[in-house]
Amino acid sequence: METKLLENRLKESGSSGNLYLGIDVGSVSTKIAIINEDRELVFGMWSRSQGSPVQSTQESFGNLGESLDDDVGCRIMGVGTTGSARYLVKAIVGADIAKTEIICQAVATSFYMPGVRTILEIGGQDNKVILMKDGIITDFAMNSICAAGTGSFLDHQANRLGIPIEKFGDYAAKSEVDVVIAGRCTVFAESDMVHKQQMGHSKEDIIAGLCEALARNYLNNVCKGKKLNSPIAFQGGVAANSAIRKAFQKELGCEINVHKYFLVMGAVGAAMLAREQVRAENLKTSFRGFKVSETKFIPKAFNCQGCNNRCEITYVQELVGEIVARWGDRCGKWTL
Amino acid sequence: MSEGKRLVAFPHMGNNWPAFKSLFENAGAEAYVPGKNNARGLECGLKFSPEWICLPFKITIANFIEALDKGVKTIVMASDCGPCRFGFYHAVQEKILKDLGYDVEIKCLLQADLLTFEWADLLQSIRGTRLPLSRFKLLWIARIFFMKLQLIQLAEKLEGKTRPYEVRRGETTKALERCLKMIDEAGTHQQLRGLKHLIKEEFAKVEKAGREKIILKVVLTGEIFVALDCFANQDVKKKLGELGCEVCMGISLYDWVKHKAHVNFHRKYLEYLSKSHRDIGGLQLDIGGEAFWVLGQYIDFSRGGIDGFVHVYPFTCMPEITAKSIITKWYNDGIFDVPPLFLGFDEHAGEAGLMTRLEAYTDLLRTKKKKLINGN
Numbered sequence: 001m002e003t004k005l006l007e008n009r010l011k012e013s014g015s016s017g018n019l020y021l022g023i024d025v026g027s028v029s030t031k032i033a034i035i036n037e038d039r040e041l042v043f044g045m046w047s048r049s050q051g052s053p054v055q056s057t058q059e060s061f062g063n064l065g066e067s068l069d070d071d072v073g074c075r076i077m078g079v080g081t082t083g084s085a086r087y088l089v090k091a092i093v094g095a096d097i098a099k100t101e102i103i104c105q106a107v108a109t110s111f112y113m114p115g116v117r118t119i120l121e122i123g124g125q126d127n128k129v130i131l132m133k134d135g136i137i138t139d140f141a142m143n144s145i146c147a148a149g150t151g152s153f154l155d156h157q158a159n160r161l162g163i164p165i166e167k168f169g170d171y172a173a174k175s176e177v178d179v180v181i182a183g184r185c186t187v188f189a190e191s192d193m194v195h196k197q198q199m200g201h202s203k204e205d206i207i208a209g210l211c212e213a214l215a216r217n218y219l220n221n222v223c224k225g226k227k228l229n230s231p232i233a234f235q236g237g238v239a240a241n242s243a244i245r246k247a248f249q250k251e252l253g254c255e256i257n258v259h260k261y262f263l264v265m266g267a268v269g270a271a272m273l274a275r276e277q278v279r280a281e282n283l284k285t286s287f288r289g290f291k292v293s294e295t296k297f298i299p300k301a302f303n304c305q306g307c308n309n310r311c312e313i314t315y316v317q318e319l320v321g322e323i324v325a326r327w328g329d330r331c332g333k334w335t336l
Numbered sequence: 337m338s339e340g341k342r343l344v345a346f347p348h349m350g351n352n353w354p355a356f357k358s359l360f361e362n363a364g365a366e367a368y369v370p371g372k373n374n375a376r377g378l379e380c381g382l383k384f385s386p387e388w389i390c391l392p393f394k395i396t397i398a399n400f401i402e403a404l405d406k407g408v409k410t411i412v413m414a415s416d417c418g419p420c421r422f423g424f425y426h427a428v429q430e431k432i433l434k435d436l437g438y439d440v441e442i443k444c445l446l447q448a449d450l451l452t453f454e455w456a457d458l459l460q461s462i463r464g465t466r467l468p469l470s471r472f473k474l475l476w477i478a479r480i481f482f483m484k485l486q487l488i489q490l491a492e493k494l495e496g497k498t499r500p501y502e503v504r505r506g507e508t509t510k511a512l513e514r515c516l517k518m519i520d521e522a523g524t525h526q527q528l529r530g531l532k533h534l535i536k537e538e539f540a541k542v543e544k545a546g547r548e549k550i551i552l553k554v555v556l557t558g559e560i561f562v563a564l565d566c567f568a569n570q571d572v573k574k575k576l577g578e579l580g581c582e583v584c585m586g587i588s589l590y591d592w593v594k595h596k597a598h599v600n601f602h603r604k605y606l607e608y609l610s611k612s613h614r615d616i617g618g619l620q621l622d623i624g625g626e627a628f629w630v631l632g633q634y635i636d637f638s639r640g641g642i643d644g645f646v647h648v649y650p651f652t653c654m655p656e657i658t659a660k661s662i663i664t665k666w667y668n669d670g671i672f673d674v675p676p677l678f679l680g681f682d683e684h685a686g687e688a689g690l691m692t693r694l695e696a697y698t699d700l701l702r703t704k705k706k707k708l709i710n711g712n
Contacts, residue, residue: 084688102696136707137700139667139675142693227668308374330571332506 003063006044006264010034010072013042018077020278021287022271023057023093024101024264025049025083028124028151029237030056032064033267034072035275039111043068044264053085054092054297054316061093061293073289080104080274082266084126091316091325092297094288097270097277102130102140104269109233110135111272112259117229120218120248120256122238124151127222131229141222149217151238153186157193157210161203165241168207172243175208177201183213184220208243215247230254235262297324304329341366342464345403346412347396348373350564351492351512352589354520355484360412362477363459363469368408370399373567377402382683384432390650391568391682392422392561397429404438410462415444420624420655450597483528484519485590487535491515492585494539499577500551501544509574511538549580550709552701555637557586558648559625559656562681564589569648569681570690576646579698584642586633587626606632616671617662625655634663638672643701645674651682675700 017036024031028050034043047063049056079095081087086098101121109116110132119130127143127150143150158165179201182188189210196206232254238244239262248256261268278285296319304311313334315326326336344360345368346353353369360367371377373395381398400411413426430442443461446454456474463469469477491512499508515535522528554576562568564587576583594600609632610618618635622628634645647663649656660678667676677697679690 084692100692100696100699102692103699136703137696140696140700142689225664225668308371308376310375332509335505 003045003047003060004263005067006046006261007041008044008067009042010068017075019072019075020271020275021076021079022104022264022267022269022274023060023079023081023083023089023095024104024267024270025053025056025081025085025089026123026266027084027126028155029263030060031264031267032060033264033271034076035268035271037275039272039275041261041264041268044261044267046263052299053083053088054299057089057092058293058297061290064290065293068290073287073291076285076287078271078274078278078283078285079287080270080272080277082270087327088316088325093292094286096274096283096285096287099270099273101126101266102128102142103137104266104273105235106130106132106137106269107272108261108265108269109235109259111268112261112265113231113233113257116231116233116257118232120232120234121236122149122151122218122234122244123236124155126150127218129223129226129228131226139226141224141226143222149183149186149214149221151236153189154210154214154238154241157190160190160193161207163203163207168211169240169242171204172208172211172246174204175202177205179205179209181206181209181213183215183217189213211241211243212247212250214238215244215251219251228252232256233262234258235265237263239263295319301328304334306331306333342410342462343368343408344410344412344462345370345400345408347399347414348565349561349589350566351488351516352485352564354516355481355488355589356412357520358484358523359459359477359481360462362480364463364465365410368403368406370402373399373565378567378683384436386428388652390652392559392650393425393429394683395561395565395568396425397432400429400433400440400442401436401438404433404440409439409441411440411442412445412458412462413442414447416446417448418622418624420653422624447593447596450593479525480523480528482590482593483525484522485588485593487519487528487531488516489585489588489590490532491519491535491539492588494535496556496573496577496583496585498539498542498544499574500580500582501542503543503545505578507542508539508577511542514538550702550705552581552643552698552705553584553641554581554644554646554701555584555586555633555642556646556648557626557630557633558646559650559653560587560589560592562648562650563587563626568650569679570687572646572648572679572690572694575691575694576698579694580702581644581698586630603629603632606636608632609635617665619658619662623655623658625649625653625659627655627659630656630659631662634666634672634674634676638674642674643705644697645676646679646697647676648679648681651680653680675704 020035022033030047030049032045036042047060081089081095081098082101082104090098109119121128129141131139179196181192234256239258245256297316299316301314304313309330311329313328316324326334342365344365346356348370357367377398381394385394415426416423426442426444433440495512502508515538573583595603606629619628619631663676666672
């Protein structure tokens with residue numbers, strides 16, 4: 001499994017003091033962040049995941065074991081989860097809170113970049129824009145039904161062109177001619193690219209055109225005429241791509257900031273919110289420890305036959321033991 | 337089914353079925369109440385609806401097919417000569433059903449102006465007997481209908497107010513079900529008059545927690561079918577309630593019927609509000625759906641008293657999208673400062689996305705309110 005260690009200052013920060021853990025399980029990657037009592041990031045890890053959220057979390061925890069001392073697990077005072085699988089992961093690791101990516105991103109970003117007004121977030125399957133004022137969210141939007149312009153689309157195209165996604169920025173920088181590619185729809189964008197390739201345009205120009213199309217698509221379909229005030233922060237996996245960042249700068253006409261922790265910002269936010277919650281309510285964390293990675297969980301599903309809605313009920317069970325979580329029903333008969 | 341009585345079906349819209357049931361039964365017909373709207377029914381509705389039509393059309397046609405399969409031959413569908421395509425639904429639906437081979441007659445309940453008493457002809461025609469309904473009886477039927485709608489409105493209001501405080505999840509929903517059953521069973525004025533008290537008691541019985549956490553007050557409004565039917569809006573009201581919001585319904589069928597009988601003065605006021613904001617883009621006339629009044633409500637509520645404004649509509653609903661764009665502009669330009677949330681519904685079942693939006697929205701409102709309370 002591909003992993004990136006963004007920060008590891010656990011050794012320097014000593015062996016005592018409270019820590020808070022944040023987990024962000026997205027569609028293509030799992031992010032883990034540990035912060036200390038002063039909200040500083042002491043450990044951050046990103047890993048690409050392909051399995052179910054349960055597997056991804058467990059694998060990430062397994063990898064953690066190598067970089068962490070045993071006592072770290074005992075010093076964790078609160079755990080927060082975020083991402084689309086937040087409730088599932090919360091049930092599995094025994095987290096204290098599960099919050100949406102939107103609020104987590106906002107909390108963490110306004111800590112690292114006080115005064116930030118706009119957060120652009122492009123992840124694997126989701127696009128979001130968050131507008132803030134004086135440290136609180138005033139508005140937000142998400143892509144609704146279309147995945148055009150998300151990280152997965154870029155990934156797919158990189159594969160098609162035979163270029164590693166990490167090199168996209170370098171390639172685009174070498175572009176000399178402006179190539180226009182339709183960004184409204186993934187399918188049309190792809191046929192546009194094929195066409196341009198056959199016309200004899202270079203890969204570099206096509207990649208630059210693609211990045212600009214993605215930025216345009218994002219601004220039209222997600223931001224939809226919202227007023228984007230600077231300072232603007234750019235986050236999520238796609239922020240690693242310098243060509244997209246440049247395309248945004250060109251379209252918006254202002255500086256786009258990418259913080260060095262942009263990959264784990266959501267997880268950091270989850271940890272911060274967990275810290276707040278635990279401190280405010282004097283909670284004792286229900287964290288089950290990093291050894292959760294060794295427990296075997298079985299996700300299962302069935303169709304409830306109670307009424308004509310035929311809800312799909314999903315649940316997670318320990319191999320030997322009880323059901324950890326169950327949801328998916330409209331009426332509340334099964335929810336645990 | 338008793339001998340000689342005609343079996344009549346009608347669309348299932350939210351919690352309003354007891355009122356319609358009594359309307360047709362009192363007129364002398366037998367009422368068939370379609371089951372609660374559900375995913376299976378919708379699948380069937382999708383199969384026989386035009387692709388670009390809105391969700392209410394798809395759900396109602398599913399109701400009709402269910403009824404027809406049970407032997408119903410007469411269906412009553414509302415119609416309007418308003419500016420949106422809803423006015424043609426009954427005709428198109430009849431054609432679709434006939435093409436499918438059903439022997440069906442869709443009678444149209446013209447709601448454009450209830451004071452023309454066209455509905456009296458409709459009630460007469462479903463009676464199955466030539467014996468005319470007396471004027472006294474007609475007014476009595478209408479009265480019962482009104483009283484039931486009013487009680488349903490009350491129950492829905494209390495439901496929204498009670499849910500964020502409930503200790504055990506689901507109790508409020510159960511209380512609502514009990515109230516609807518009582519409303520359905522009551523048949524006379526006297527019984528209905530007594531119900532008001534019983535409904536309040538029913539919700540008072542729900543065990544409530546203290547008020548230590550911040551409870552938000554949110555308005556739920558928008559296109560009437562989607563706003564009122566909890567299947568169509570994927571239980572938005574319940575979800576908001578469980579996230580700690582008192583949900584105030586901006587719309588009810590009682591409200592709408594009163595409006596069509598020209599006795600809804602609150603709506604007149606909302607119209608005035610929208611009209612008087614002409615300079616910033618307020619609508620000047622009814623463009624269909626609820627757009628005209630939604631704008632009025634947004635202006636009205638922005639003057640205080642609420643934290644959030646949730647606007648729901650079926651995907652492809654022209655009037656509501658117009659209202660949405662106007663409200664978005666007002667909010668972005670800083671003319672009003674209640675954050676709106678817009679939710680368009682169609683057949684998709686993407687619940688995770690809806691939950692993320694609702695959670696983020698309530699978090700947004702909560703931080704805003706906390707800041708207001710703490711004064712910094």
